[in-house]
Amino acid sequence: xxxxxxxxxxxxxxxxxxxxxxxxxxxxxxxxxxxxxxxxxxxxxxxxxxxxxxxxxxxxxxxxxxxxxxxxxxxxxxxxxxxxxxxxxxxxxxxxxxxxxxxxxxxxxxxxxxxxxxxxxxxxxxxxxxxxxxxxxxxxxxxxxxxxxxxxxxxxxxxxxxxxxxxxxxxxxxxxxxxxxxxxxxxxxxxxxxxxxxxxxxxxxxxxxxxxxxxxxxxxxxxxxxxxxxxxxxxxxxxxxxxxxxxxxxxxxxxxxxxxxxxxxxxxxxxxxxxxxxxxxxxxxxxxxxxxxxx
Amino acid sequence: xxxxxxxxxxxxxxxxxxxxxxxxxxxxxxxxxxxxxxxxxxxxxxxxxxxxxxxxxxxxxxxxxxxxxxxxxxxxxxxxxxxxxxxxxxxxxxxxxxxxxxxxxxxxxxxxxxxxxxxxxxxxxxxxxxxxxxxxxxxxxxxxxxxxxxxxxxxxxxxxxxxxxxxxxxxxxxxxxxxxxxxxxxxxxxxxxxxxxxxxxxxxxxxxxxxxxxxxxxxxxxxxxxxxxxxxxxxxxxxxxxxxxxxxxxxxxxxxxxxxxxxxxxxxxxxxxxxxxxxxxxxxxxxxxxxxxxxxxxxxxxxxxxxxxxxxxxxxxxxxxxxxxxxxxxxxxxxxxxxxxxxxxxxxxxxxxxxxxxxxxxxxxxxxxxxxxxxxxxxxxxxxxxxxxxxxxxxxxxxxxxxxxxxxxxxxxxxxxxxxxxxxxxxxxxxxxxxxxxxxxxxxxxxxxxxxxxxxxxxxxxxxxxxxxxxxxxxxxxxxxxxxxxxxxxxxxxx
Numbered sequence: 062x063x064x065x066x067x068x069x070x071x072x073x074x075x076x077x078x079x080x081x082x083x084x085x086x087x088x089x090x091x092x093x094x095x096x097x098x099x100x101x102x103x104x105x106x107x108x109x110x111x112x113x114x115x116x117x118x119x120x121x122x123x124x125x126x127x128x129x130x131x132x133x134x135x136x137x138x139x140x141x142x143x144x145x146x147x148x149x150x151x152x153x154x155x156x157x158x159x160x161x162x163x164x165x166x167x168x169x170x171x172x173x174x175x176x177x178x179x180x181x182x183x184x185x186x187x188x189x190x191x192x193x194x195x196x197x198x199x200x201x202x203x204x205x206x207x208x209x210x211x212x213x214x215x216x217x218x219x220x221x222x223x224x225x226x227x228x229x230x231x232x233x234x235x236x237x238x239x240x241x242x243x244x245x246x247x248x249x250x251x252x253x254x255x256x257x258x259x260x261x262x263x264x265x266x267x268x269x270x271x272x273x274x275x276x277x278x279x280x281x282x283x284x285x286x287x288x289x290x291x292x293x294x295x296x297x298x299x300x301x302x303x304x305x306x307x308x309x310x311x312x313x314x315x316x317x318x319x320x321x322x323x324x325x326x327x328x329x330x331x332x333x334x335x336x337x338x339x340x341x342x343x344x345x346x347x348x349x350x351x352x353x354x355x356x
Numbered sequence: 357x358x359x360x361x362x363x364x365x366x367x368x369x370x371x372x373x374x375x376x377x378x379x380x381x382x383x384x385x386x387x388x389x390x391x392x393x394x395x396x397x398x399x400x401x402x403x404x405x406x407x408x409x410x411x412x413x414x415x416x417x418x419x420x421x422x423x424x425x426x427x428x429x430x431x432x433x434x435x436x437x438x439x440x441x442x443x444x445x446x447x448x449x450x451x452x453x454x455x456x457x458x459x460x461x462x463x464x465x466x467x468x469x470x471x472x473x474x475x476x477x478x479x480x481x482x483x484x485x486x487x488x489x490x491x492x493x494x495x496x497x498x499x500x501x502x503x504x505x506x507x508x509x510x511x512x513x514x515x516x517x518x519x520x521x522x523x524x525x526x527x528x529x530x531x532x533x534x535x536x537x538x539x540x541x542x543x544x545x546x547x548x549x550x551x552x553x554x555x556x557x558x559x560x561x562x563x564x565x566x567x568x569x570x571x572x573x574x575x576x577x578x579x580x581x582x583x584x585x586x587x588x589x590x591x592x593x594x595x596x597x598x599x600x601x602x603x604x605x606x607x608x609x610x611x612x613x614x615x616x617x618x619x620x621x622x623x624x625x626x627x628x629x630x631x632x633x634x635x636x637x638x639x640x641x642x643x644x645x646x647x648x649x650x651x652x653x654x655x656x657x658x659x660x661x662x663x664x665x666x667x668x669x670x671x672x673x674x675x676x677x678x679x680x681x682x683x684x685x686x687x688x689x690x691x692x693x694x695x696x697x698x699x700x701x702x703x704x705x706x707x708x709x710x711x712x713x714x715x716x717x718x719x720x721x722x723x724x725x726x727x728x729x730x731x732x733x734x735x736x737x738x739x740x741x742x743x744x745x746x747x748x749x750x751x752x753x754x755x756x757x758x759x760x761x762x763x764x765x766x767x768x769x770x771x772x773x774x775x776x777x778x779x780x781x782x783x784x785x786x787x788x789x790x791x792x793x794x795x796x797x798x799x800x801x802x803x804x805x806x807x808x809x810x811x812x813x814x815x816x817x818x819x820x821x822x823x824x825x826x827x828x829x830x831x832x833x834x835x836x837x838x839x840x841x842x843x844x845x846x847x848x849x850x851x
Contacts, residue, residue: 103641127738128413187453194454277443278450283411297442298410305441305745 098324121325135288146207147266162224205279223257401432404458408444414740459699479688481510489700493707503783504682513686518752521675521776525651565624569649577608583786588832589839620812653768657760675776710754794831
């Protein structure tokens with residue numbers, strides 16, 4: 062008994078130590094990032110990065126928030142696109158993936174092939190741009206930030222394999238009980254695939270959240286540009302200054318805290334997700350365990 | 357099974373071709389819309405000008421003020437479509453590639469791929485338009501310099517006239533000159549600084565004794581590069597036969613590398629120079645004793661700000677008008693423009709009317725800047741309009757003076773442009789097409805080796821032969837032969 066307890070205690074300790082180390086490995090970079098973002102840039106140059114900030118100042122944040130309304134509108138766009146767009150994309154993805162998972166769907170192979178084909182080949186940047194702006198007329202429209210990622214082949218295939226996990230017998234049973242296709246899909250298949258929907262949904266939201274490319278291509282109205290795009294232009298703009306210097310033969314002088322600003326931007330772009338994550342975590346953990354049991 | 361796949365592929369192809377048709381319809385519709393617009397009076401014309409600067413709070417205000425003048429002078433209005441510098445090239449590639457209707461596009465060899473797009477027909481040839489609507493603009497720039505934006509005798513861009521000559525020299529803080537008793541006038545070559553570097557290094561071992569701008573090595577050691585910078589194939593300055601050689605095989609380059617190596621080993625150069633990006637921060641922090649790179653009229657005043665202390669510049673090479681400088685920044689008229697004449701009138705106005713030009717550069721007087729002299733201004737700090745790209749709008753010599761710029765900085769610069777020797781390669785546009793694979797391969801090898809060799813970070817005895825060998829395998833000889841062939845043809849057609 063005592064032996065056993067001791068052994069258990071030992072494994073517990075080892076596990077705990079491993080977990081603590083792992084947690085530190087996860088948290089340390091984030092703390093470092095925050096610390097650097099509030100360190101004076103001269104101090105960074107002098108002493109390098111350090112976890113305890115030296116010569117604390119908030120210049121980097123001041124610089125970024127020089128124009129707060131612009132950043133706030135960027136946040137709003139990102140949030141709207143991530144969540145409304147994410148929900149829309151998830152619905153579309155699920156509606157494509159479900160029929161593909163049904164063995165009795167007649168055109169399963171060709172449709173599968175078409176979906177898969179888009180992973181290997183795409184129209185290229187210019188034709189895509191022309192379709193979105195000229196054919197669909199979405200220039201400067203917030204839908205241009207949502208529709209291009211609404212049906213991603215990878216997500217469809219991922220969700221399809223989740224739907225494959227729903228036993229065909231249940232679907233048969235539902236049909237025998239008189240449920241229509243839509244009813245079966247909404248009431249039976251979707252609830253059974255919640256973990257899959259949660260994981261794919263998370264991927265989709267993340268994709269929208271991190272995107273600056275679509276804003277760059279299709280949006281010129283600054284009030285409709287996403288936050289990531291605004292941060293990207295701010296940061297990349299600094300690098301481009303060097304090129305300008307060689308063109309104009311002069312260096313535009315800017316007193317820009319580049320190191321700390323980089324970190325401040327990284328922090329600003331992940332902060333909202335850090336706050337939201339604990340609320341999502343519940344579903345994610347459930348998703349993983351549910352999946353495991355079924356496995 | 358196989359049949360099915362075949363049918364599928366056929367289906368997919370049909371779908372693709374239908375999409376193509378739709379796309380065609382889309383653009384067709386657009387151009388007809390534009391066509392009907394061109395019939396109406398000038399007042400309805402809105403010129404779309406794609407220009408590269410970051411979003412400014414007051415761009416609209418400046419645009420309104422600009423339009424008041426433009427409407428009165430040429431009778432139409434302008435829509436300033438500014439695109440942030442970070443995304444300009446990506447965005448312009450879809451706008452130009454998508455044949456979007458617009459009138460003026462800011463471009464240059466490094467911005468929105470001037471050479472590529474001009475050869476593909478994205479920009480209008482401007483000889484006739486300049487003749488008819490832009491005479492003043494044309495006359496303000498020496499004829500030799502216009503050659504730098506010509507393809508087959510046609511001008512494709514209105515050059516934003518600025519400093520077109522490259523000169524190299526030292527930039528040294530006054531305090532260092534005093535402390536080490538540097539005789540600035542005696543410095544006539546890069547080697548002349550060496551004894552001082554030894555003293556500086558001895559006294560301040562933590563300090564970087566010298567930083568060298570390696571971007572312009574070739575012109576400095578006496579070679580004009582052809583086409584993309586750093587791609588093999590250059591012509592020795594003063595060689596009238598225009599013989600193309602591999603610049604990395606020359607004795608001059610070897611000597612230069614040896615000097616850098618010597619300094620690197622002596623500790624005069626920072627040890628992480630090959631990867632360092634913090635030169636301007638070091639400079640500001642007073643950790644650099646001597647800088648070597650571009651110098652120009654008014655440069656001392658400008659660099660004093662960048663160094664955070666008064667500096668002195670000493671030019672050691674003669675000015676040289678290089679193709680890369682001339683095609684660096686210009687405005688082109690898009691071939692999708694419905695009103696090329698009006699667009700040229702506008703460009704002419706911007707390039708010749710200081711009021712219009714300064715409005716674009718600095719905004720509205722009293723709000724974004726204040727006049728402190730007849731032709732001198734002071735920018736209002738944190739104002740809502742500071743695009744900071746005078747050189748992207750037009751002729752820079754119409755600009756107001758700022759800060760400590762000497763009164764005659766533009767006269768000095770123009771004099772430098774006109775007195776500098778013009779590279780004989782000006783007007784020769786190298787067509788990369790036949791050897792583009794070799795160029796791409798050589799580029800990646802150059803990226804891999806050139807910087808570490810030229811900064812002295814690695815042993816040249818070992819790495820230069822390796823570098824040359826790899827270049828040869830990647831097809832450097834083909835590139836050089838192609839350059840020579842095109843150059844000979846161009847020379848023959850010019851005689």
